[in-house]
Amino acid sequence: MKTMKKVFMTALAVMMAASMTACGDSSSDSSSASDGTIKIGLHYELTGSVADYGNAELKGSELAIKQANEAGGNYTTVVYDNKSDTTESVTLAAQLASDGVAGVVGPATSGTSAATYQIMNDSKVTVISPSATAINQTLNPTSGKVYDYVFRICFEDSYQGAAMAQYAVDTLNKGKVVIYADTSSDYAKGLTDAFSAQFKKLGGTVVATDYYNSGDTDFNSVLTKFKELDFDVLYIPGYYNEAGLIIKQAREMGIDCEIIGPDGFDSETLIDLAGASNLNKVYYTTAYTTVGASDALQAFIDAYKAEYNEEPGMFAALAYDSTNLLIEAIEKAGSTDPEAVKTAVENIEFDGVTGSFSFDETHTPIKSVLVVTLVDGVQGDAVAVSPDVD
Amino acid sequence: MTQFLQQMINGLSLGSIYALVALGYTMVYGIIKLINFAHGDIYMLGAYIGFIVTTKLGLGFVPALVISMAGCALIGVTIERIAYKPLRHATRITALITAIGVSYFLEAGTQRVMGAGVQTFPNVFENKTIILGGLRISTQQIVIFAVTIVLMLLLQFLVTKTKVGRAMRAVSVDADAARLMGVNVDATISMTFAIGSALAGAAGVLVGLYYNSINPLMGMLPGIKAFIAAVFGGIGIIPGAMLGGFFIGIVETMVAGYGSSLWKDAVVYLILILILIIKPAGLLGKNTKEKV
Missing domain, CATH: 3.40.50.2300 (Response regulator)
Structure with missing residues (x-):
C-alpha cells in the first residue's frame, strides 16, 4: 500500500513538472x-x-x-x-x-x-x-x-430591442404588449429594457412582464395567466430552446396573437420545438437573412x-x-x-x-436591423428597420 | 375560477411527473435508506430511450413507454449491482456520494453519446385540445394523468397484495430478520430498483411527449423537486410520494400563475425547509422512537 502511494506521488510530481514545462513552451510560442x-x-x-x-x-x-x-x-x-x-x-x-x-x-x-x-x-x-x-x-x-x-x-441589444418595438408599433399596429423574458441572461435583460422603453415612447403600453429561467420546460402556468390579459402582441426576449417551447405551448393554449422576438430565435431547433404549423405570425429581428x-x-x-x-x-x-x-x-x-x-x-x-x-468609437458596427416574418416556420419576408432612438 | 381550474390542470400534469419520479426515491429510501441521487438521471435516460425508440425504430407511444420502462428497470438494477451493492454495509454517506457520482456519470455519458444539445421528441400521436366550459385540456395532459394513475394503482397493488410486495415491506422493516425468514434480500432490493427506475422511465417518456424537448441535464431539477416531493409526503411512504408529487406540481404552477414565475423554485425549496423543521417525518410520516 505504501509503495503504491509512493509510486502514485512520483507519477503525479512528474506529470506536474511536465505540464509546467508544457506551459512554458506554449507561452514562448510566437x-x-x-x-x-x-x-x-x-x-x-x-x-x-x-x-x-x-x-x-x-x-x-x-x-x-x-x-x-x-x-x-x-x-x-x-x-x-x-x-x-x-x-x-x-x-x-x-x-x-x-x-x-x-x-x-x-x-x-x-x-x-x-x-x-x-x-x-x-x-x-x-x-x-x-x-x-x-x-x-x-x-x-x-x-x-x-x-x-x-x-x-x-x-447591440438595445438597438435590436428598439427596432422590434418600432416595427411592432409602426408596421404591425400593436399597442399592448406582454413581455415574457429570460431572467438568466444579460442579453434578454438588455432587450427587455430597450424594447419597453421604445414601445412606451411610441405610445404603447406594457401590459405585463414575467420571467422564466433558462432550462425551464413548463410555461403553461404563466401563459394561462397571460391568456386572461388584454394584449395584442407577445414579446419573448430569449433563446430558441425556451422560445420554441413557449410558442408551442402558447399556440396550443389558444394565444393566437403575433409573437415577436430577437435574433435568439434564429435556429432550426426553434422550428423543431415549436412545430412549423405553430410558427405563423411570428417575427424576429436579425442581422442576417437569405431573403433577397x-x-x-x-x-x-x-x-x-x-x-x-x-x-x-x-x-x-x-x-x-x-x-x-x-x-x-x-x-x-x-x-x-x-x-x-x-x-x-x-x-x-x-x-x-x-x-x-x-x-464606431465603442467598436460596434453601424448596421441596420432586419425583421424577418415566419410563415409555417419558413422565412417569408424581411424588412430593414432603423429605430429612431436618441 | 376558470383560470384557477386551468392552473389546477397544468399543476396536475406537472405533478404527475414529479409523483412518478418521487416514487422511485421513496421506494429505494424505504428499503435501503439510500437517497438515490442518480434517480433523476434514470428519468432522463427514460426520455432518451423513448426518443430512440420513436425516432430510430419508428414505434408508437405504447411500445415506447413499455420499452423505456423495461430499459430503465434494467439500468436501475445494473447500477444497484455495480455501484450500490458493494457498499451495502458501508456508511450511508459513502453510498450517497456514490449516488452523486453515478448521477454525473450518467449525465456526462449521455452528453457524450447523444450530444449535449436539446433533442426534439417526435409527436407520437395527434395532440388535440378539448375545450370544456372554457377549460382547455390537451389529450397529452389526459394521457399523462391517466398513465400516472394506472401505474400508481399497479404499484399499490404490487406492494400490498403480492408476494414480492410483502418481501419488500419485510426487507424495509428489518432486512436481517427478513433474511432469516427466507426472504431473498438481494433479489428484493434489485426488484425495488427495477420498479422505481421503470416508473422514472415512464415519467421520462411522458415528459418527452408533453414538452417535446429533452436534454442530458433534464433530470437534475425535476430530480431534486421529486426528492422534495418524497420528503414532503414522508420519505419511504408510497402514498406520501404521490401526494407530495401532486402537491409540489400544483404549488409550483400556482406560484407562477398568481405570483411571479421567478419565485416558483424558491417556494418549493422553502417548503422543503419548513417540512424539515416542522414535521421531519413528512406529512404522512409517523414519528418513530429511536430504537436503542
Whole structure:
C-alpha cells in the first residue's frame, strides 16, 4: 500500500513538472512561427446550452480560414470549447493568450464573451465577437472606457430591442404588449429594457412582464395567466430552446396573437420545438437573412452548402464575417504585431456578407436591423428597420 | 375560477411527473435508506430511450413507454449491482456520494453519446385540445394523468397484495430478520430498483411527449423537486410520494400563475425547509422512537 502511494506521488510530481514545462513552451510560442503560419483562436460554445450557436459559428469561421488558405494565406486555428460556461471561458481566454494567437474570434454569446474581454485586452490579443450583442459589451465595466482590443460585428441589444418595438408599433399596429423574458441572461435583460422603453415612447403600453429561467420546460402556468390579459402582441426576449417551447405551448393554449422576438430565435431547433404549423405570425429581428441575398452573400451560401451540406444561419454568417475581418486586418497590418492588428481593425472599411460597415468609437458596427416574418416556420419576408432612438 | 381550474390542470400534469419520479426515491429510501441521487438521471435516460425508440425504430407511444420502462428497470438494477451493492454495509454517506457520482456519470455519458444539445421528441400521436366550459385540456395532459394513475394503482397493488410486495415491506422493516425468514434480500432490493427506475422511465417518456424537448441535464431539477416531493409526503411512504408529487406540481404552477414565475423554485425549496423543521417525518410520516 505504501509503495503504491509512493509510486502514485512520483507519477503525479512528474506529470506536474511536465505540464509546467508544457506551459512554458506554449507561452514562448510566437503567433507567427518561423514557417510563417499565423494562428487564429476560435473560442466557441461547442457543447452546452447554446451549442447550436457555437457550432454554427465554428463552421463559418473554418470556412473563412479554408478560403483564405486557398487564396494563398497560411493560417491555422486553435479551437476551444467553453461548454457555454463563463468560468470555462475565463480559463480558455488565459489559455488563448498564452497560445500566442494573432487574434481570436468568439465566443458566441454576450455572457461568455464578457468573461474573456479583460484577459484578452490585458494580453493585447484582438478579439472579434461575432454575436455578443449586450449593451456596452465592448466597454470596461469599471472604467466605462472601450477595451482597446475588443470589437464586435453585430448591433447591440438595445438597438435590436428598439427596432422590434418600432416595427411592432409602426408596421404591425400593436399597442399592448406582454413581455415574457429570460431572467438568466444579460442579453434578454438588455432587450427587455430597450424594447419597453421604445414601445412606451411610441405610445404603447406594457401590459405585463414575467420571467422564466433558462432550462425551464413548463410555461403553461404563466401563459394561462397571460391568456386572461388584454394584449395584442407577445414579446419573448430569449433563446430558441425556451422560445420554441413557449410558442408551442402558447399556440396550443389558444394565444393566437403575433409573437415577436430577437435574433435568439434564429435556429432550426426553434422550428423543431415549436412545430412549423405553430410558427405563423411570428417575427424576429436579425442581422442576417437569405431573403433577397446579395451576390457576396449568395457566394457564401453556396460555399457553405458545398462544404457542410446545410444552409448557413445568421451565426455562421457573422462568424464568417468576423474571421474574414480579422484576416483582412492581419493582411493590412502586414504583421501579427498586436498593436498593428488592432489599429488595422479599428480603421477597417469592411464589406461582408452581413453588410458593409465600419466601427464606431465603442467598436460596434453601424448596421441596420432586419425583421424577418415566419410563415409555417419558413422565412417569408424581411424588412430593414432603423429605430429612431436618441 | 376558470383560470384557477386551468392552473389546477397544468399543476396536475406537472405533478404527475414529479409523483412518478418521487416514487422511485421513496421506494429505494424505504428499503435501503439510500437517497438515490442518480434517480433523476434514470428519468432522463427514460426520455432518451423513448426518443430512440420513436425516432430510430419508428414505434408508437405504447411500445415506447413499455420499452423505456423495461430499459430503465434494467439500468436501475445494473447500477444497484455495480455501484450500490458493494457498499451495502458501508456508511450511508459513502453510498450517497456514490449516488452523486453515478448521477454525473450518467449525465456526462449521455452528453457524450447523444450530444449535449436539446433533442426534439417526435409527436407520437395527434395532440388535440378539448375545450370544456372554457377549460382547455390537451389529450397529452389526459394521457399523462391517466398513465400516472394506472401505474400508481399497479404499484399499490404490487406492494400490498403480492408476494414480492410483502418481501419488500419485510426487507424495509428489518432486512436481517427478513433474511432469516427466507426472504431473498438481494433479489428484493434489485426488484425495488427495477420498479422505481421503470416508473422514472415512464415519467421520462411522458415528459418527452408533453414538452417535446429533452436534454442530458433534464433530470437534475425535476430530480431534486421529486426528492422534495418524497420528503414532503414522508420519505419511504408510497402514498406520501404521490401526494407530495401532486402537491409540489400544483404549488409550483400556482406560484407562477398568481405570483411571479421567478419565485416558483424558491417556494418549493422553502417548503422543503419548513417540512424539515416542522414535521421531519413528512406529512404522512409517523414519528418513530429511536430504537436503542
